[in-house]
Amino acid sequence: MQKKRFGFASVIAATALVVSGLLVPSAHASNEIIVWADETRGPHLTKLIAAKGDWVPGYTIKIVTFSSYSALGDALAKATGTSGPDIFVGGNDWVVASAKTGKLAPVTLTASQKAQFTGGQLYDLSYGGKLYGVPLDINNVGMIYNTKLVPNAPKTFGDMVDFYKANKTKLGLKNGLCVTGGGLSWGGLSVFSALGADPYIMTPHGKVQTTYRFNPNVFGANMNKYLLDPVTHKSNGFWASSNTTCNDDFYTGKVPYSIIGNWEWQNYVDRGFAMNLQPVPSVTGGYGKMFGSVSGAFLTSYAALHGTAVGAKSLLVNLFASTAGQVAYEAIEGRPPAAKGAQSDPGVSDAQKGFGAAAALSSIPQIGVILGSNAGGSNYWDSSADYWTQTLINGKDAVVEARKLSKIWNADLAAVASQL
Numbered sequence: 001m002q003k004k005r006f007g008f009a010s011v012i013a014a015t016a017l018v019v020s021g022l023l024v025p026s027a028h029a030s031n032e033i034i035v036w037a038d039e040t041r042g043p044h045l046t047k048l049i050a051a052k053g054d055w056v057p058g059y060t061i062k063i064v065t066f067s068s069y070s071a072l073g074d075a076l077a078k079a080t081g082t083s084g085p086d087i088f089v090g091g092n093d094w095v096v097a098s099a100k101t102g103k104l105a106p107v108t109l110t111a112s113q114k115a116q117f118t119g120g121q122l123y124d125l126s127y128g129g130k131l132y133g134v135p136l137d138i139n140n141v142g143m144i145y146n147t148k149l150v151p152n153a154p155k156t157f158g159d160m161v162d163f164y165k166a167n168k169t170k171l172g173l174k175n176g177l178c179v180t181g182g183g184l185s186w187g188g189l190s191v192f193s194a195l196g197a198d199p200y201i202m203t204p205h206g207k208v209q210t211t212y213r214f215n216p217n218v219f220g221a222n223m224n225k226y227l228l229d230p231v232t233h234k235s236n237g238f239w240a241s242s243n244t245t246c247n248d249d250f251y252t253g254k255v256p257y258s259i260i261g262n263w264e265w266q267n268y269v270d271r272g273f274a275m276n277l278q279p280v281p282s283v284t285g286g287y288g289k290m291f292g293s294v295s296g297a298f299l300t301s302y303a304a305l306h307g308t309a310v311g312a313k314s315l316l317v318n319l320f321a322s323t324a325g326q327v328a329y330e331a332i333e334g335r336p337p338a339a340k341g342a343q344s345d346p347g348v349s350d351a352q353k354g355f356g357a358a359a360a361l362s363s364i365p366q367i368g369v370i371l372g373s374n375a376g377g378s379n380y381w382d383s384s385a386d387y388w389t390q391t392l393i394n395g396k397d398a399v400v401e402a403r404k405l406s407k408i409w410n411a412d413l414a415a416v417a418s419q420l
Contacts, residue, residue, distance in 0.1 A: 030307035032060050033315055035297075036076070036088040038069040044332040045089070052328070055319040059311040079103065084302035086312040087320075089136065092124040092293045093368050099127040105301045106130040107313070113321060116339040119206025124365045125296045133296035134321040135338035137330060139366075140292040141181035141190065141259050142277035142358040144268065149256040153276060157194045157283045160257055161226050164238045167256075174254040177280075178240035180247050181261030185384045186291055190259060190280035190362075191239060192384065194288030195222040197402065199371065199380050199409050201289070202364050210417040216406040220399030222283055223391060228398060235392035262336055262355040269351060277354030279362040292363020294338050297321075369416045376411030383408045 033056065037045055042065025049061050064085065066072040076088060076098065084103070098104045109131065114122065121135040145153065149171060154160045164176030181187040192198065196219040201212050229236040240246060240255065250258040251271055260268065265275060279287035297320035303312040319325035323341035327348060330337045336356040337343055343356040371380040378386070387405050390396040 031058060031311070032062055033087065033303075033308050033311050034062050034064060034085045034306075035315075036064050036066065036072060036085040038066055038072045038090070041089050041333065042066065044329065047332055048329050055325065056311050056314045059308070059315070061315065076103065079300075079302070081302055081305040084300055086300060086303040086306060086308050087297055087315065088300065089295065089297050089320075091139070091295050092366065095125055095127050095132055095298075096369070098298070099130070099132055102301055104132040105299045105303065105309070107132060107134065107299050107316060109134070109317075109321070113317065116321065116323075116341055118360070120202060120292070120363065120365045121294045121338055123206045124294050125298070133298035134316050135294040136296050136320055136326065137333065137335035137337055138262065138292055138294055138356060138359045138363070140336075140355060140359045140363055141179075141187045141261050141290050142355050143177075143190070143257060143259050143280050144273060144276055145257050146250065146253060146255075147274055147276070149253060153278060154257070154281050156281050156285050157226060157288075159281070161238050163256065165236075168237070171256075172254065173256065174237075174249050175240035176238035176255065177257040177259070178246035178249065178255050179259040180250075180264065181259050182291075184241060184388055185381045186366075187259050187261065188384070188388075190288035190290045192219075192288070193290075193362075194280045194282040195219055195226065196283070197405070198289055198364075199384075200364070200367070200413055208367065208370070208413075208417075208420045210413065210420060212413070213410055214406055216402035217399060219406075220397075220402040223398035223402070226283065227392065232395060233397075234395040239388075239392065241388040241392045262352075263334070265351040265355070266334065275351040275354045277351070277358050279358050287362040289362050289364050290359070291366040292359040293366040295335075367420070369419055370413055373412035373415050375415030376408035378408050379412065380409065 035045060042063055046063045046065065049063060053061060055061065066075060072088070072090065073094065117135050122131060125131060125133040125135060150163060160176055164173060167173060179187040197214045201209050203209050227236060227239050228234065235241060246255065246258060249255040259280065269275065279290055282288050297316055299312055299316060303309040321339065323339055323345060326337035326339045326342035327345045330342065330352060331347060336352040336359065337348060342348060343353060373379055383405055387401055390401050391398050
């Protein structure tokens with residue numbers, strides 16, 4: 001999830017490059033490509049380049065590591081032609097601001113190169129009809145189930161609820177489904193969608209369907225059927241809307257299903273859990289949508305000023321957009337690669353492949369201009385969390401609250417439709 005914002009923080013160098021150049025102009029060799037990254041990706045890229053530094057013949061590659069994602073963002077906000085990088089690695093949420101300020105340069109891919117990525121992934125890194133980077137890895141969630149409790153993969157949302165109700169007492173279950181991957185608003189989108197409520201949907205061509213409206217009556221009815229107790233009209237315990245110990249409860253067999261993030265799968269593997277990843281199944285047998293945005297490697301406008309634009313573009317294609325490059329990098333990084341060729345490569349783990357497959361089945365791009373809009377009186381992040389509180393905890397009418405939610409989401413989408 002890329003919901004971090006720019007902030008002031010210290011900067012550290014991962015290589016011999018002196019980062020004081022952020023404040024004082026520094027020399028830039030025309031055969032040296034400078035790549036900026038945060039505190040986790042920087043060391044991983046440094047390790048990758050140490051193993052193979054000839055991704056672009058005739059050029060050297062310097063990786064500069066910042067102390068945090070926020071520190072990287074702050075440095076990019078302050079960057080100038082003399083101090084900025086040629087390429088930086090970051091989230092899709094920086095595209096709009098960076099493109100508007102002229103810090104990004106358009107990227108042109110061939111038809112075969114584009115075919116390695118989905119329309120949604122390319123949409124994530126585009127603004128105003130122009131592509132500004134190459135998708136590097138996927139930022140999404142997936143649902144796993146405890147095979148010691150559940151014998152088979154659920155086919156519908158109802159299958160999971162029925163299992164929970166039938167085994168709650170016998171197995172001592174605390175909840176049926178919980179989320180560790182990004183929280184109730186980001187990671188929990190799958191449950192909203194599985195029950196029939198989406199903040200927006202995408203067309204087959206990777207565009208937002210601006211006329212979309214979810215049906216609050218259908219969604220509210222599904223809430224009553226699957227998640228609410230008919231007597232108390234509050235949570236029946238299946239959806240762990242207030243569970244703060246999801247990890248431990250899943251580990252100890254008190255929760256059979258868990259929505260996890262693709263950055264935390266190793267914790268589950270280390271405890272012996274199978275990576276039987278899938279999207280959350282819907283009430284109709286399909287899948288609930290999840291946010292499946294990508295992080296990318298972005299070409300800056302500074303590369304042309306440095307005389308490294310040709311080399312930087314080649315690095316984007318040869319390393320960041322290639323099957324070989326993504327497989328080598330993700331072997332260190334551990335996230336699911338974005339390129340289709342890399343997703344099926346033997347060098348990628350089963351967990352990474354599983355997250356990639358789950359994203360291909362049901363992911364939608366995280367579009368900040370929609371999700372952050374307050375035109376309806378609230379944004380997606382706040383209104384979605386509030387809905388769970390009002391219904392599952394406070395016992396308010398699920399249909400009435402769904403109508404309020406639909407009105408908010410409709411207004412937020414309509415307000416920004418012209419920008420999509």
